[in-house]
Amino acid sequence: MRTLAAAPAVPAALVPTALVPAAVISEQAAQAQTPAARPAGAPVANGKRDAVGEPVARFFTQSQLSALRRLSELFMPPMNGNPGALEAHVPEFLDFYVGQSPAEHQHLYRSGLDLLNTRATKQFGKPFASLDAKQADAIIKPMMELVPWEFELPKDPAARFIAAANNEIRTATRNSQEWYAATVAAGRRPVGAQQYFFPVDPIYKG
Amino acid sequence: MPKPQFDVLIIGSGHSGGMAANILTQKGLSCLMLDAGPEVDLAKNRVTKQPWDLPFRGMNKPGRLPHVVQANEFNANQWVDEKEVPYTHDPAKPYNWVRVRFLGGRSLFWGRQSFRMSDWEFKAADIDGGGDNWPISHADLDPFYARTEAILRVSGRKEGKPHFPDGNFLDADYGPDSTTVKKITDIANARGYLVSKIRAANGRNGLASSTNLLLPDAVATGKLQIVPNAIVREITVDKNTGRANGANFVDRHSREELHVKAKVVVLAAGSLESTRLLLNSGLANSSGMLGRYVMDQLYGVQVVASVPEARGGNAPEGMMGGTALLPRFKNLKKGEKNSFIKGYGMLIASGGGPTPGYFKEYGEELQKKLDLHAGACMTASIYGERVPRYENRVTINKAVTDAWGIPVLHVDVKDTQNEYNMAKDAADTAEDMLKSAGWDILSKTDKFHPPGYSIHEVGSCRMGDNPKTSVLNKWNQSHDMKNLFVVDGGCFVTCGWQNSTLTIMALAMRASEYLADQMKSGAI
Ligand SMILES: Cc1cc2nc3c(=O)[nH]c(=O)nc-3n(C[C@H](O)[C@H](O)[C@H](O)COP(=O)(O)OP(=O)(O)OC[C@H]3O[C@@H](n4cnc5c(N)ncnc54)[C@H](O)[C@@H]3O)c2cc1C
Numbered sequence: 001m002r003t004l005a006a007a008p009a010v011p012a013a014l015v016p017t018a019l020v021p022a023a024v025i026s027e028q029a030a031q032a033q034t035p036a037a038r039p040a041g042a043p044v045a046n047g048k049r050d051a052v053g054e055p056v057a058r059f060f061t062q063s064q065l066s067a068l069r070r071l072s073e074l075f076m077p078p079m080n081g082n083p084g085a086l087e088a089h090v091p092e093f094l095d096f097y098v099g100q101s102p103a104e105h106q107h108l109y110r111s112g113l114d115l116l117n118t119r120a121t122k123q124f125g126k127p128f129a130s131l132d133a134k135q136a137d138a139i140i141k142p143m144m145e146l147v148p149w150e151f152e153l154p155k156d157p158a159a160r161f162i163a164a165a166n167n168e169i170r171t172a173t174r175n176s177q178e179w180y181a182a183t184v185a186a187g188r189r190p191v192g193a194q195q196y197f198f199p200v201d202p203i204y205k206g
Numbered sequence: 207m208p209k210p211q212f213d214v215l216i217i218g219s220g221h222s223g224g225m226a227a228n229i230l231t232q233k234g235l236s237c238l239m240l241d242a243g244p245e246v247d248l249a250k251n252r253v254t255k256q257p258w259d260l261p262f263r264g265m266n267k268p269g270r271l272p273h274v275v276q277a278n279e280f281n282a283n284q285w286v287d288e289k290e291v292p293y294t295h296d297p298a299k300p301y302n303w304v305r306v307r308f309l310g311g312r313s314l315f316w317g318r319q320s321f322r323m324s325d326w327e328f329k330a331a332d333i334d335g336g337g338d339n340w341p342i343s344h345a346d347l348d349p350f351y352a353r354t355e356a357i358l359r360v361s362g363r364k365e366g367k368p369h370f371p372d373g374n375f376l377d378a379d380y381g382p383d384s385t386t387v388k389k390i391t392d393i394a395n396a397r398g399y400l401v402s403k404i405r406a407a408n409g410r411n412g413l414a415s416s417t418n419l420l421l422p423d424a425v426a427t428g429k430l431q432i433v434p435n436a437i438v439r440e441i442t443v444d445k446n447t448g449r450a451n452g453a454n455f456v457d458r459h460s461r462e463e464l465h466v467k468a469k470v471v472v473l474a475a476g477s478l479e480s481t482r483l484l485l486n487s488g489l490a491n492s493s494g495m496l497g498r499y500v501m502d503q504l505y506g507v508q509v510v511a512s513v514p515e516a517r518g519g520n521a522p523e524g525m526m527g528g529t530a531l532l533p534r535f536k537n538l539k540k541g542e543k544n545s546f547i548k549g550y551g552m553l554i555a556s557g558g559g560p561t562p563g564y565f566k567e568y569g570e571e572l573q574k575k576l577d578l579h580a581g582a583c584m585t586a587s588i589y590g591e592r593v594p595r596y597e598n599r600v601t602i603n604k605a606v607t608d609a610w611g612i613p614v615l616h617v618d619v620k621d622t623q624n625e626y627n628m629a630k631d632a633a634d635t636a637e638d639m640l641k642s643a644g645w646d647i648l649s650k651t652d653k654f655h656p657p658g659y660s661i662h663e664v665g666s667c668r669m670g671d672n673p674k675t676s677v678l679n680k681w682n683q684s685h686d687m688k689n690l691f692v693v694d695g696g697c698f699v700t701c702g703w704q705n706s707t708l709t710i711m712a713l714a715m716r717a718s719e720y721l722a723d724q725m726k727s728g729a730i
Contacts, residue, residue, distance in 0.1 A: 074568065075569055077570060097262060097263075097265065098268075100267070100268055105268060141566070144568075146563060147561075148563065151275065152653055163563055167563075170562060171265055175264045175265065176263065180258060192256065192257045194257075194264070194278075194280040195254055196253055196260070196280045197252050197284050200308065201459075
């Protein structure tokens, strides 16, 4: 396919029509007939956000994000042939998700991650991200409480953070595209699809 | 061109409004139905999606529907937007009002469990003194229940027990019980508790809604006009007669204000919304009872046990699966001593799994536990009846309006010791039964959701024979205004443990036939 590529490095739109040889104009017109065969206004976008872009974290501080990465890795390591939280970009997703959440949830995460770092520094003289599994366990386990009813997380802020983070890291991993792809590749049936209900002519942006 | 005067204006198109339209048009009355919501095409408006294909990985946009625990990112657009139509409550008294505004209302999405109420609920005051008796009994409603069951195509297992009245059921083959369900059934039976099966509306093609079971026949009579996107602001009254003569509504999109004329007004906006409309119109409240006795069921109490022989995926075929339904089994005998009045039903489901919070583990250790117990769990949950209380009420909050400038409801409802005691008794009873089967308890809670969560909010406009203590008479007709009816759950006097819809529909059918007869005889 020949285009104006051979022309000087001037954006095509800026080239006055008069400067373009007649032969090229007629060729453009001929090419334009192919797209014109589509219904006017038919959609053309064919890409997916997640397929083209790496998520960028902007909500947590660097030290909070490092702690969240380590926590994600411990809470959801790759298991049974499934990707872990890191492969599923969960820390970056949670940076976005928590960043969009009500202030209470943001505070829970920020203070929870700070607490992991404070305790790690106090007990082992280094940030949570640098702890080995045994050291990290010595920080996490004492913070955990049982949650007999999923609709009410513990009142203690540390236990509440751990319970929320465990749930969200697990769910975000299992709901990821990477998890889905691994499930399909292993010949297993993916779970988690549901009927999505479109908005019905909403009148009010809340 | 002069606009028509309809025989009946029906406000709301859910199960209750749909039933009214179905009956009234068959009786030859001309009806207009207004609904606040748009019409949806379920085939077009729904598509199967993977969670990762949604902006928040299926985890919901945080904070979008704070009162709708049932909401997730897939169904978020089903529910009334809390910013568009807010309501208020004291933060210390949470209330979860779960609303749908579409043509068909909640009938598009309901769970279809369909139980009759019994005289243990209709005549509750005689048994426990909690609340008042209804002005009707099961016998009064029986024929209407039977016809409603035929419309909904309810299936169920007959038990011959008056506290769990049988219905006009389709034949259903429940097959043999799994051995775990059989075991828990034996344990319950040995304690004198009836064990049955869930009774459910089959509807047609998996849908038992107003839009597929009730409205098509009504439209076919040529007697019904349905206008969606019509939000009724207030009921209007003829100054000369003192009777309702129609309603003002606002167009949802354009916000144009219009008035419609009718000889009779039937409210079916879904309990609290009907009450809101009456309060905003300043009608039907000579008793001072409008807005009071708001009730719904207590949900959330849960006990989970693990069956040792079923762990690690080792359950032999026929061991797990199925459910046992225990209709209310406490306080059935007058004078029975418990720490609470009224009762609760219990559902015991075989074959579930645990949630992560049951273990103080994470990562691989947690996953091992979850895998070990997956499919090996017995989960008991309850349907608890809340006590009707005068203090539990809704009022209008003039300071807050919805997106169309209509003042919103303030909800003031809280639980009392009876609810806490009932929840504790239920958790203890479930634990005791599951343990005696030889199963290990993984979790037990007597906590429960705030009022409203069950989506069976009823009351606030209750019926009764005494116009001083009730808003409606036994025909769902306003004591104050003969041509004003409320046919949704607002009329309930007690809420029962049973899901309310079957009873709402049977009452709406009965009220509509009465209304048609009254119009024919000229009494209205
Ligand atoms: C997920 C779910 C599961 C459920 N499961 C069960 C179950 O298993 N068993 C059971 O018995 N019940 C169940 N229910 C409850 C059941 O759906 C309701 O009890 C029943 O549908 C109520 O019908 P209704 O006609 O009274 O009210 P609604 O269905 O709420 O209809 C009211 C209609 O009025 C309209 N409206 C409101 N205000 C106005 C206004 N100002 N002007 C005009 N129109 C207005 C609304 O748009 C709505 O369409 C469930 C509900 C849900 C959501």
